[in-house]
Amino acid sequence: MERSLVLIKPNAVQRDLVGTIISRLERRGLKIVATKMLQMDESLAHRHYAIHQGKAFFNELVTFITASPIIAAIFEGENAVDIIRRTMGETDPAKANPGTIRGDFAIDIGRNLIHGSDSVENAVKEIKLFFSNGEIFEYSREADKWIG
Ligand code: IDP
Numbered sequence: 001m002e003r004s005l006v007l008i009k010p011n012a013v014q015r016d017l018v019g020t021i022i023s024r025l026e027r028r029g030l031k032i033v034a035t036k037m038l039q040m041d042e043s044l045a046h047r048h049y050a051i052h053q054g055k056a057f058f059n060e061l062v063t064f065i066t067a068s069p070i071i072a073a074i075f076e077g078e079n080a081v082d083i084i085r086r087t088m089g090e091t092d093p094a095k096a097n098p099g100t101i102r103g104d105f106a107i108d109i110g111r112n113l114i115h116g117s118d119s120v121e122n123a124v125k126e127i128k129l130f131f132s133n134g135e136i137f138e139y140s141r142e143a144d145k146w147i148g
């Protein structure tokens, strides 16, 4: 069972697309095991997007992601990382397939609505940036119930 970090970015919150985005991931078959609303500060943005430091779009990216509140969530499921990336669509919404979140609701690469971890390894790191263990709930698929 994999976990992935999802961020519903500032423009998606502003456009009232939170429910739509969460719904698409839930209906895909993924389980939400943690969520919160927060405004990222510069320090968190730098840590979350550390891999992009030095790139031409980095400053614009940090300004955008810290501008207003986001929703952070952890989704769980088999192959959750890959399934979420496919459900999101390509980074550039102009190239994302219709039927994907980015392909249906976005057009600008800097305003592509949603973040999803790109590997299991990065998911583990990113989840730690946004959630403490006590904020994550455990769900048993076999028993079809929440634990603890
Ligand atoms: P991802 O979100 O699909 O994983 P990354 O390559 O990790 O894409 O880039 C992180 C974020 O940086 C993207 O979601 C996008 O918002 C922004 N970004 C990536 N490339 C560009 C670009 O060429 N111009 C402007 N923003 C970009």
Ligand code: MG
Binding pocket: 118
């Ligand atoms: Mg990425």
